[in-house]
Amino acid sequence: MVTKYQKENANDVVFNLEYNSERQHLIIPEYGRHLQKLIDQATAIESKEERNKAAKYIIQVMGSLNPHLRDVPDFQHKLWDQIFIMSDFRLDVDSPYPIPSREVLQLKPEILQYPQNFPKYRFYGNNIKYMIDVANKWDDGEMKSALVKVIANHMKKSYLSWNKDTVKDDVIFEHLFELSDGKINLTQSSEELLNTTDLMRTNKRVSNKIIPGGGAAIKPKITKNTKSNNPTHKNQNRKPQ
Structure with missing residues (x-):
């Protein structure tokens, strides 16, 4: 028998369901929603000292996804850039690398000029x-x-x-x-x-792809059929009488 309490609790769960379409947009979806929430919580911390500790901890979690690259300086720089990007540039912490800006991120590369040649021949x-x-x-x-x-x-x-x-x-x-x-x-x-x-x-x-010297590039392979058809192989397999 389902009790009245269980029915009310089930209704609360149904009404409190979260759909991805209603959730906050993930800036870098590869890290998942839990890491995005950690960054949002670290951004809301009032103490800068605590924010720095939280940011370093989050960097360690991000680096654990690629442990073989975690201690590489270039990869560390990439992780710090990503944590600022995921915080929508609102995270105020001390970074060991230059902090990127929104303007630089939104810069578009120059159009590559391809040669537009239409020769007659x-x-x-x-x-x-x-x-x-x-x-x-x-x-x-x-x-x-x-x-x-x-x-x-x-x-x-x-x-x-x-x-x-x-x-x-x-x-x-x-x-x-x-x-x-x-x-x-x-x-x-x-x-x-x-x-x-x-x-x-x-x-x-x-x-x-012929060798300039005139020789064949690939030597013919000897298979079982060629051995059986070759009289020299037959004579070699015969026992002396």
């Missing part, structure tokens, strides 16, 4: 354009000629990777002339780039 990539711009700044000489030749060969290699199996050097020279704004002109030059066959072979080696 996308198969060359942006790095080729950067290399051409660097070559334009160099004085004429052997170093610049060598760099221009490297750029042209790399352009030919990129062209063959994404377009056709063959390409004439004149096409690469025209593209180089266009991308350099007319500053690098090899259209009338007798310079010859690397052979198309050699470049295609290099591309295949990179894509298939």
Whole structure:
């Protein structure tokens, strides 16, 4: 039989239930509501000496969640910052580290400027354009000629990777002339780039991950089936008659 007292007590429990939607918002939910209440109680303490003791105790409780990092100075700094943030910057205690401010916390990082390049010849990539711009700044000489030749060969290699199996050097020279704004002109030059066959072979080696020496990258594994099919293994297992 349920007594009258038990019914009244049950009604009080039902009416006093707390729902998360009605509770105070947790600033850092990872620490839970009990730690948030501890910080609120420490903030309400009138004696600063007692507040300092309570804050150090709360820091120890927070550090117990990550005991392997509890004594690391950088982690200690993080815990002190978090206790001030969870107190809504109302906790007045002596901190061994600079106390953060609300203004600094609300600062937004600057927008990262991504390169918005829309090249006409996308198969060359942006790095080729950067290399051409660097070559334009160099004085004429052997170093610049060598760099221009490297750029042209790399352009030919990129062209063959994404377009056709063959390409004439004149096409690469025209593209180089266009991308350099007319500053690098090899259209009338007798310079010859690397052979198309050699470049295609290099591309295949990179894509298939073949060792340059010509050897196989992975040795074949010997399984039970290969042993049984190999007559030498059969002869080895036979007993002498």
